[in-house]
Amino acid sequence: MKKLFDYAAKYLEKRDWKDLAMIKFCLFSTGILAGIRIPEKYKKQAGCAAAVVFAVTYIPLMAKFISVVMEKPADGQ
Numbered sequence: 001m002k003k004l005f006d007y008a009a010k011y012l013e014k015r016d017w018k019d020l021a022m023i024k025f026c027l028f029s030t031g032i033l034a035g036i037r038i039p040e041k042y043k044k045q046a047g048c049a050a051a052v053v054f055a056v057t058y059i060p061l062m063a064k065f066i067s068v069v070m071e072k073p074a075d076g077q
Contacts, residue, residue, distance in 0.1 A: 011068045019064065026057035 012020075032038075032050035 007065070007069050010071075011065050014068065015064070019061065022057045022061055025053055026061060029053040029057070 029050040032046055033054065038046045
């Protein structure tokens with residue numbers, strides 16, 4: 001678990017406010033997908049919109065995170 005937190009800290013050091021905004025949109029859309037109470041007639045549209053936002057934000061975020069995890073450690077670490 002400590003290793004995961006180390007990766008997350010390293011990731012955040014290399015990102016700017018736009019990446020953090022994407023994380024927030026990604027989490028928001030995940031919340032909608034997880035079942036926020038939406039009237040039945042709007043559930044399909046909300047779910048589709050949330051799925052699109054999730055995909056558009058999750059894929060680039062994970063690509064950046066994986067690049068941080070795959071980096072070779074600097075000498076002395």
